[in-house]
Amino acid sequence: xxxxxxxxxxxxxxxxxxxxxxxKSHHPSNDDQFPMYAMVIHGGAGTILKKNMTDEKExxxxxxxxxxxxxxxxxxxxxxxxxxxxxxxINYLENSPLFNAGKGAVFTHHETNELDxxxxxxxxxxxxxxxxVNTIKNPISAARTVLEKSEHVFMVGKGAEEFASLHDIEMVxxxxxxxxxxxxxxxxxxxxxxxxLSESDDVNKKHGTVGAVxxxxxxxxxxxxxxxxxxxxxxxxxxxxxxxxxxxYANNKTCGVSCTGHGEFFIRYAVAHAISSAMEYGNMNVxxxxxxxxxxxxxxxxxxxxxxILDQNGNIAMPFNTEGMYRGYVNPHDRVIKIYKD
Amino acid sequence: xxxxxxxxxxxxxxxxxxxxxxxKSHHPSNDDQFPMYAMVIHGGAGTILKKNMTDEKExxxxxxxxxxxxxxxxxxxxxxxxxxxxxxxINYLENSPLFNAGKGAVFTHHETNELDxxxxxxxxxxxxxxxxVNTIKNPISAARTVLEKSEHVFMVGKGAEEFASLHDIEMVxxxxxxxxxxxxxxxxxxxxxxxxLSESDDVNKKHGTVGAVxxxxxxxxxxxxxxxxxxxxxxxxxxxxxxxxxxxYANNKTCGVSCTGHGEFFIRYAVAHAISSAMEYGNMNVxxxxxxxxxxxxxxxxxxxxxxILDQNGNIAMPFNTEGMYRGYVNPHDRVIKIYKD
Numbered sequence: 001x002x003x004x005x006x007x008x009x010x011x012x013x014x015x016x017x018x019x020x021x022x023x024k025s026h027h028p029s030n031d032d033q034f035p036m037y038a039m040v041i042h043g044g045a046g047t048i049l050k051k052n053m054t055d056e057k058e059x060x061x062x063x064x065x066x067x068x069x070x071x072x073x074x075x076x077x078x079x080x081x082x083x084x085x086x087x088x089x090i091n092y093l094e095n096s097p098l099f100n101a102g103k104g105a106v107f108t109h110h111e112t113n114e115l116d117x118x119x120x121x122x123x124x125x126x127x128x129x130x131x132x133v134n135t136i137k138n139p140i141s142a143a144r145t146v147l148e149k150s151e152h153v154f155m156v157g158k159g160a161e162e163f164a165s166l167h168d169i170e171m172v173x174x175x176x177x178x179x180x181x182x183x184x185x186x187x188x189x190x191x192x193x194x195x196x197l198s199e200s201d202d203v204n205k206k207h208g209t210v211g212a213v214x215x216x217x218x219x220x221x222x223x224x225x226x227x228x229x230x231x232x233x234x235x236x237x238x239x240x241x242x243x244x245x246x247x248x249y250a251n252n253k254t255c256g257v258s259c260t261g262h263g264e265f266f267i268r269y270a271v272a273h274a275i276s277s278a279m280e281y282g283n284m285n286v287x288x289x290x291x292x293x294x295x296x297x298x299x300x301x302x303x304x305x306x307x308x309i310l311d312q313n314g315n316i317a318m319p320f321n322t323e324g325m326y327r328g329y330v331n332p333h334d335r336v337i338k339i340y341k342d
Numbered sequence: 343x344x345x346x347x348x349x350x351x352x353x354x355x356x357x358x359x360x361x362x363x364x365x366k367s368h369h370p371s372n373d374d375q376f377p378m379y380a381m382v383i384h385g386g387a388g389t390i391l392k393k394n395m396t397d398e399k400e401x402x403x404x405x406x407x408x409x410x411x412x413x414x415x416x417x418x419x420x421x422x423x424x425x426x427x428x429x430x431x432i433n434y435l436e437n438s439p440l441f442n443a444g445k446g447a448v449f450t451h452h453e454t455n456e457l458d459x460x461x462x463x464x465x466x467x468x469x470x471x472x473x474x475v476n477t478i479k480n481p482i483s484a485a486r487t488v489l490e491k492s493e494h495v496f497m498v499g500k501g502a503e504e505f506a507s508l509h510d511i512e513m514v515x516x517x518x519x520x521x522x523x524x525x526x527x528x529x530x531x532x533x534x535x536x537x538x539l540s541e542s543d544d545v546n547k548k549h550g551t552v553g554a555v556x557x558x559x560x561x562x563x564x565x566x567x568x569x570x571x572x573x574x575x576x577x578x579x580x581x582x583x584x585x586x587x588x589x590x591y592a593n594n595k596t597c598g599v600s601c602t603g604h605g606e607f608f609i610r611y612a613v614a615h616a617i618s619s620a621m622e623y624g625n626m627n628v629x630x631x632x633x634x635x636x637x638x639x640x641x642x643x644x645x646x647x648x649x650x651i652l653d654q655n656g657n658i659a660m661p662f663n664t665e666g667m668y669r670g671y672v673n674p675h676d677r678v679i680k681i682y683k684d
Contacts, residue, residue: 125610125643131580132498152579153606156474156498159578236501237494238473245587245612264495268467270587273612274619281623301467 037076038314039085039214040329041068043099045260045306046207048324050340058339061098061326065337068092069330072214077332082214082222083121083144090117090140090226093210097179099326100208102138105177105228107186113177114229116242118154119143122221122250122312129242130164131156134177137170140226143242145169153244157236182231189232207322209241211258213250213310221312223248223256223272230263239263245273252312254279255286260325261298261305269297275309286311290319379418380656381427381556382671383410385441387602387648388549390666392682400681403440403668407679410434411672414556419674424556424564425463425486432459432482432568435552439521441668442550444480447519447570449528455519456571458584460496461485464563464592464654471584472506473498476519479512482568485584487511495586499578524573531574549664551583553600555592555652563654565590565598565614572605581605587615594654596621597628602667603640603647611639617651628653632661 043065071092072085094102105113117139118129128147131154136142142164146155149167165171209227216222225248227241240246240263247263249272250256257272266272271293278289286309294307299321306320308327318327318338328337385407413434414427436444447455459481460471470489473496478484484506488497491509507513551569558564567590569583582588582605589605591614592598599614608614613635620631628651636649641663648662650669660669660680670679 120610127610150577151606152575152577153609154580154585155577156580157578159576163577233494234501235492235494235497235505236499238496238498243496243585243587244609245585245615249612264493267495267586268462268469270591270612270615273587273615277616277619277623281619 036314036332037215037217038310038316038329038331039069039072039076039089039212040308040310040316040318041065041072041089041093041210041212041327042258042260042306042308042318043093043210043326044208045304045320045322045325047322048326048339061339062337064093064096064098065326065328068212069328069335069337072212073330076214076216079217081218082216082220083119085214085216086119086212086222086224087140087144089212089214090210090224091138094138094140094226097181099210100228101210101226102228103177104179104182104208106182106208106231108229109190109232109234111186112174114233114236115139115227116229116239117143117224117226118242118244118248119147119222119224120244120248120250120256121147122223122252122256125251127153127244129154129244130160131238131242132236133157133160133164134174135161135171136164137172137176140224142169143224154242156238185231207261207305209247209260211248211260211308213256213258213308215256215310215312215314219252219312221250221252221256221310223250223258225258240266240271243267245270247272249273249276251276255289255309255311257307257309259305259307262303265298265301265303266305269293269301269303271298271307275307279311286315286317287319290317294319295321378656378674379557379559380652380658380671380673381411381414381418381431381554382650382652382658382660383407383414383431383435383552383554383669384600384602384648384650384660385435385552385668386550387646387662387664387667389664390668390681403681404679406435406438406440407668407670411670411677411679414554415672418556418558421559423560424558424562425461427556427558428461428554428564428566429482429486431554431556432552432566433480436480436482436568439523441552442570443552443568444570445519446521446524446550448524448550448573450571451532451574451576453528454516456575456578457481457569458571458581459485459566459568460584460586460590461489461564461566462586462590462592462598463489464565464594464598467593469495469586471496471586472502473580473584474578475499475502475506476516477503477513478506479514479518482566484511485566496584498580527573549603549647551589551602553590553602553650555598555600555650557598557652557654557656561594561654563592563594563598563652565592565600567600582608582613585609587612589614591615591618593618597631597651597653599649599651601647601649604645607640607643607645608647611635611643611645613640613649617649621653628657628659629661632659636661637663
């Protein structure tokens, strides 16, 4: 009889325990505000310190991030899709020479540019990516075309360019990606005969990459990432940005993620998918999942970088383990732009 | 006082509950046999039916799988590393014309061959991969060289070939990969003007790819995958095989995984990492994690294929959602080769 009572108590307590765990889960806020829209963006992470920044440069980055947020916000507010918001926002960042993506892409060892991008839809887990392209003006738009117009997920090099050119994607001469600033960076690094992760701005070592994650009024999450890779890279190296699961992931059930950082670590730790998995199986919210992967697992491994994360209730996290990360978000209640640590 | 007693009972029961959960976890058997070695391999999954198989062909595949297992077994039994076991076993499968990897690679639309491979070490999560190469005899060995001799994880095309050639990897003329059988498959498919996933053997549609996961006496897990891709593919499409997290993953804490199947689905579901995550965060064992991803998530999405999974206690699962999968495993107690469903 006592055993029976204990057994019943056990069952009751196990139920209570499970419920407590679920309350710790994904949606600590905004539950009452659904449907809502939200977008979070990044423009790279790294050794970005206030003391090394000029007012002029800080203003240029802040203005660019603000403008990018406005592009996505306008689309989302008017009932547009998160796919449009992410693509158009990233197009703007790709067209800016400030960021290591599109126009501002860094140079490879062979003085060429090799751009990567990926995009994923959280409603059906469809995905598209291009790698190592240098005649596509906006790689994120090519990634979207792979997603929507092909049976494939990932195309690289000349094949990806051929596919894009057949689908009304704007093609450019490789010289479009020449910028004096990036070319000088390459020369400087070649003189030092070392490989440097993304851009070197004299004092600011940064992991250049841009990304956006958006939630639209229909409740769909889309995540996208675009990059110019690593200055002075050789051997057609591919980083995490075009790798679904590493640089980008989206699942309406969990979250959308876009990463920026030392790509090799982000691939090995499958960072974007790991954050989604920690929410799916580990019952964590966006902040807990992001901290676990970016601020624990990657820090222990020596992998630098950050991520932006957004769930279906509009909860946002922007964890990074570097000195700074160009980042910001917008929703019906807030607009935030940040560069340094809080 | 009653509340205090109830609180203490709660704590005790929560502890018991946690322990029960852990017992359900990764290591349901073999705990008493550690240290042990084990290796599991696959040679592709698909519509492989007994009724369509000749005795001769069945014998050829069985013999090849047996020989492959013996190569790895010999290395592991003698205290060799799981990295050596996986590389040498996959080399054998790559050199056999029976499988869609290495020598037996299928043809692209442009009548070329584009091979992919990846390798991952479970002790430190280091990884290497090559994609879209056609002058490297054994892509899995090139992937190992990327892992061990470079700071990068993933190289593609000419760059990957240049890197391999600088590191004593055996290079071949692209004509090495010509086999009449594969060329005829391409011609047949081109006549039908459709893209076919991997090989068409008249009656057997298969996802050709080879893979191995090994556990050595030091307790280290290594996983590797190698493929010739998809017959008649265009646009330098990259499948899941060279993508860490999609076709291959290894983590001593959870498991090693190598996949074979419709690559696009395996990328979108980050299948190899998802299986590892289900074990890490979801407290599942190899069979439960494999079934969740291969037989539930992929089946619901319409993605066909399979995976081999091995944990640090030597527990093995070989889930697949197709008619058959060339597969087998060996450990100090058992040697099993299978082709069809049980």
